[in-house]
Amino acid sequence: MHSLLIDHLSTAVIQINQQLEIVYLNPAAEILLAISRRRIYGQSVSSAFSDDDSSLDALRNALETGYPFTKREAEVVRINGKKLFCDYTVTPVLGSAHLAESLLIEFYPRDRMKRIFQEGELIANHQSSKELVRGLAHEIKNPLGGIRGAAQLISRAFTDEALNDYTQVIIEESDRLRDLVDRLLGPRQLPKNKPLNIHKVIERVRQLILVESDGKIEIIRDYDPSIPDIVGDESQLIQALLNVTRNAMQALLEGNPNDYKEIRIVTRALRQFTIGASRHRLVCKISIIDNGPGIPPHILKTLFYPMVSGRADGTGLGLSISQSVVHQHEGIIECNSNAKSTEFNILIPIETKATAQETNP
Structure with a gap:
């Protein structure tokens, strides 16, 4: 006993x-x-x-x-x-x-207590940034709709094609800004949860990355076959993992073309694991590890904020959206980086509140 x-x-x-x-x-x-x-x-x-x-x-x-x-x-x-x-x-x-x-x-x-504190801080900061973005989105989209509608009315009144071109530019740029705001808000629908094999999701992401990298990156798999099905939205999880893995791929491809480039995808089951303030009986851990140059230290703490990117042509939305998706699944994404490698850990509870309600009606 x-x-x-x-x-x-x-x-x-x-x-x-x-x-x-x-x-x-x-x-x-x-x-x-x-x-x-x-x-x-x-x-x-x-x-x-x-x-x-x-x-x-x-x-x-x-x-x-x-x-x-x-x-x-x-x-x-x-x-x-x-x-x-x-x-x-x-x-x-x-x-x-x-x-x-x-x-x-x-x-x-x-170190575990320190990690739990950092996770709580990360969750709170991400939630604050989401509320800020939602407020800004509301303030931007309202006048934006008026600008677009006014441009459409003006275009109907003009007979000069040259002037119509200008109004069309206003309409197109308004649409582009609206799409950007929608992307900042992240997933707009609740997850369509159902039981799924996380390795099926990872394999789909792996195939996409192999095609995009044109065989220039070796992807090494280290899976734990004992991980049971999780409950989640397959398409959203594919997008979240793809954003993280694509981030690793782009960092590698921007490096020396003669260097060996590798991404390791590791899955493990963690028992009695704490995410933020909640303790879970079983958690699925997905590690995406690359051997690239690492993330600059000044970016690391704000990495999951919208519009934060270490690349000149980056939008800074991919990791923020991924964090939002994983949060909807009651999980979190963590990042550790040094000069020789970067490791993203995606932690998703296998038994969530939703599954507990389903199994105990």
Whole structure:
């Protein structure tokens, strides 16, 4: 019963015996440390993660004395070589003779809390920008309709073809500005949600990018076939993923033509994952990673705002529209970039509020 409760905790928990061997870890620890409980049971705790040289001595001391301790801002190296910045607490489990029979280690990732805060800030900023754009769109479209209507009336009154050409320019430019405002507003319809295979969506995007890049970019697929169907609007999700992947393609094609150009598309299922302020049982993560020159740091924080682009001929609407689409699916798009690569992570809950209502009428 106790292990069942701990299995459902979002906190990563490991139990080790007196020989510092792992005897239990919950699913949250499997995800955090990127290890499998079936492979790690019975092995030394140092095979799951490593801290500094004094960490094992501190664990042995906790077993001998029975006193708990907490280490702040530890830099833990996981089995895959990646670093994790976290706090962890070690609590001795006392037996009948009041001696420590085992230790419980609880991990509190600091980078995760930072990410949750950044996601909340990103969602709030995106919502604010949407409200601002909607207000501007209303103020622009009202007089724009009057300008277009007046130009049409004037064109009917003129018999001179040269003057009619001028009024036609006014009408066409009014239409172009109206279309731009509509694009700024993003998707105007609610998603037509239905169960769909996310890999089918990705494959459609991959085929389009292969055609557009004319074979100059290699696309590497790394799919997790265990991801169940998600509920979403297929056409909107195709557009959202296409905008992100096309952004990566254009960044690569603008670089040195002799460089090797690669886009990796990776899918993974994340359990007990938090997006913004909401915790989800299961989340689909789609990573689009290119080996291009990266995004300028001064653009990175405003990347998903309308009209923000790092390219001279860019409109700055593609990523903003993609973020709006993913928000409608209760998800978020994140971006990490350095001088050698850029990674966009698209996170979409597999079980949303809509699906919960459908499954529990």
